[in-house]
Amino acid sequence: MKQAISLEDAIALIPDGASVMVGGFMGVGAPRRLIRALAAAGRKNLTLITNDTAIPGEGPGPLISGGCVARLITSHIGKNPEAQAQMLSGQIEVELVPQGTLVERIRAAGVGLGGVLTQTGLGTLVEDGKQVVKIDGQRWLLETPIQADFALIRARRCDYVGNLEYTLTAHNFNPIMAMAGATVIAEPDEIVPLGVIPPDAVKTPGLLVDHVLRRAC
Amino acid sequence: MKQAISLEDAIALIPDGASVMVGGFMGVGAPRRLIRALAAAGRKNLTLITNDTAIPGEGPGPLISGGCVARLITSHIGKNPEAQAQMLSGQIEVELVPQGTLVERIRAAGVGLGGVLTQTGLGTLVEDGKQVVKIDGQRWLLETPIQADFALIRARRCDYVGNLEYTLTAHNFNPIMAMAGATVIAEPDEIVPLGVIPPDAVKTPGLLVDHVLRRAC
C-alpha cells in the first residue's frame, strides 16, 4: 500500500543531474504536473529521455524552455524550435533514436535484457559507432538498454497498490518507462480504492510504482 | 471484418509437418477445441511450441498422446509422463527453453528483432552451442527468435475485427504467440459485435488475427 505524496515531495526526490524518463507523445499522456513543477523548481543538468519534445509549453517542453536539460535522448524534436536551437548551440547534447528502437531499448532495461537487435538504423547514420552482430549471416544492429534514475508516468487511474490504467493514445511510452526507472512516480488522473481496477485492466502492476502523486485538488 | 470459421475448416488449414504454437499454462488458457480436433484429425510430424505439456489430456496433452508431435520446444514436461517417455525413447526431439527466454524468443519473432540477449541460461547446459555476445565486457547469451506457421490462441472475447481480450491466468503465452504465427487462429469463449470491446481492453489487435473460430454451439 502506498500513501499518495504531494507534488512538492515528489519533486524533492529528483536532484540536479538526474536522468529522467517522461511519458507522452506530442504532449498527449505526459505527466504535466510533475514536468511543470520540476521546471519551476529550476532543476539543472538533467538527462531527459522522452519520445519527442512536443511544442514549447506542451509535454516535456517546459523542461527545455527552462534550460533544465543537458542531455536529451529522443526520436523527434522537429516541432520544438527551442529544442532545435539548444541542440544547434550545443547547450543540449542530443541523441536521436528511431522511435521503435527507443521504446525497445527502454523495455530491454526494464526486463533485464542486454540489448536490442534490430534492422532499424542499419545502413544509416544511426549505425555509426555501434556494434553489429551477425546471426546466421545476417547483420543486426545492437542497441543498448536505456534506464533512468526516475520515470515520470502519466496514468488514467491508479489504486493504492500502484496499479495503473491508461487510455487511448495516452498509453504511448508510459507503460514501458514504468519498467525502466529506478524510481517510478505515477501521476494518475484519479486514485481509486483497492479492488476498483479489475486485475485484467491493470497495465502496469503496482510493484513497479514507487510513488503515487496526490490529486491536484 | 472476419467471418468466423468452423472447427473443421480451421483444422483443414494446418497440414502435417507444420510448426504450431499453442497458448496455455498447465492447460489454463489453452485452445482446447483446436487442440483436440487437431489430434483427432491425426496430424503427424508437427513441431509444437508451447510453455508446458500440462498433464495428459489437458492443454496440448492430446497432441502428445496422439503421437502428432515430432519436435517440441517447451520449458517444462515434468507433469506429463507421456511427453517424458516419448522424449527418452527418441520419438519426440525436445528443446527445453527457460520460460522467460521462451516467451522473449517468441516475442522477438513477432516484433522483428534478431534475437534475445539474456543472462538466463549462461553458465548452464542451456548455453551449449549458442552464440555469446560481449557488451561492455559482460557476456550475454544470444537466443534466436521462434516463429511458427500457426499460432492457436485462446481468448476470452473476440470481435469481428479479431480484437482479443484475455482474462486472469489465461493470458500467459497467448498475447505473445498471437504476434509470432504466420497464420493466427483465435479460439474465443465468446464473439461479440464490433464496438463491444473497448479500445483500451484490446490486448491483441485484430490485425494480428487471421481466423476466428466459430462458437461451439
Place this chain on the structure above:
Amino acid sequence: MDAKELIARRVAQEIPAGAIVNLGIGLPSMVANYLPVDLGVFFQAENGVIGLGARPPEGMEDINLTDAGGGFVSAVPGAAAIDSAMSFGLIRGRHLDITVLGGMQVDARGRLANWMVPGQMVAGMGGAMDLVVGAKQVIVAMAHANKGVSKIVPDCTLPITAPRRVSLIVTELAVIRPEDDGLHLIETAPGVTVDDVRAATEADLIVTGDVPEMRM
C-alpha cells in the same frame, strides 16, 4: 485539383480492401479522405491507435485521442488502443501492410531520405526509420521538386532513412516504381508528358512502351 489532392487521390488507389495502413503527418494523412468508407481499411497511427477515424465535431474532441501529429481524431468501432512497444512491434514485425510517408529525396536505388538536413533542419526520425524497414509496402507521397530542385535524384545527398528500396513514389507529375534496374516511370499525371517528367527529374527514368496517364 491541386497537386496535393492529386497525389493523395492517386495513392488511395494503391490501398486494397481490408489493408492496415499507416499514414504519415501532412500530405499522406490526406489519403484517408479519398478511400471508400466500405473498403474496410484500418488506419494505424504510431502513437497508439489502430482504427483511427475522422476529426470529431467541435466540442467532442478527447485530449487523449490524437494522431501522431497531435491532431484530434476519433476511433472507429473495432479500434484498439496500444502502447508504443506494441505499436512498433506491429510495425517492425511486418504486421503493417502499407505506410505512406513524405519524402525529401528518393534516389535511383529507391532509397528514401526524409529525416534531416545536416546543419539545418534536424527534426529526428521519429517512427520513419522503423516504418520504412518494417512495413510490407512503403509508398512515398511527395512533391516532385522542392523550389525547382528535383527530389528524385541519382544518389541521395541527404542522410537516408533506410537502405530499403521503397515500393512506389507518387508525385504531382508521375508514378514511379523503383526496381532492380532503376526507376520505372509507370504513369504520368493528366496533361503531363514523359518528357515533362524527365525534364523535372534529376535521376534517370526507365520508360517501357507507352506510359499511361493516371486515372483519376
Place this chain on the structure above:
Amino acid sequence: MDAKELIARRVAQEIPAGAIVNLGIGLPSMVANYLPVDLGVFFQAENGVIGLGARPPEGMEDINLTDAGGGFVSAVPGAAAIDSAMSFGLIRGRHLDITVLGGMQVDARGRLANWMVPGQMVAGMGGAMDLVVGAKQVIVAMAHANKGVSKIVPDCTLPITAPRRVSLIVTELAVIRPEDDGLHLIETAPGVTVDDVRAATEADLIVTGDVPEMRM
C-alpha cells in the same frame, strides 16, 4: 511440527513487509500459510498473477485463475493479471524481491541444481532459471537430504540452474548462508546440534562462534 512446516515457518521469517514474493510449487508454496495477513506481502505466480490469494471455497473456483502448479487460487484486492512477457519481464528485470524455490542440490559455491537428473528425470527448467537469475533474493527451501544422501554438496553433480550464488538455504536441520568463503551455518533447528548438521552435510560448513537455534 513436521519437517516441511518447520522449513516453511522459518522461510516465512525472511519475508519483510510489503515484499513481492514468488513461491515455487510444493513446499515453497506452504510459506504463504505462515505470514501475517497484515504484512502486505504480494505473491506473484509466474503464470501471470500478482496478488495471489488462498484457494477459494469449493464451488467458487475459476478455471482461469490458478497458480503455476495449476491449483485453484483467488486474487486479493489490488491483484493484477499479466501475460508471460510481463511476468518474466518482472522476474528478469529484477522487480521481484524474493523467490522461494525447491532444490535437488546446492553446492559450496551456493549454486542451485533443481531442474534435471540426466538420463532419468527431465522435467525442464520452467521458470526456475529465470527466477534464480532475476530475483533480488533466492531462498532455497528443501529437505536436507534425499534418501539419506546429503543435498548440500561440495560441487553440484547435477546440472546447475544458474551460476548465481543463492541467498539462503533453509532445511529441516539448519539455516545456511552461502558467502564468498563457503557455506556458513547460521542456525540449527530446535534440538539439532552443530555436529548433527555437519554429519548430515557433505559440503564443508563454516561455523563462527555459537550457532543459535531457529526461533519458531
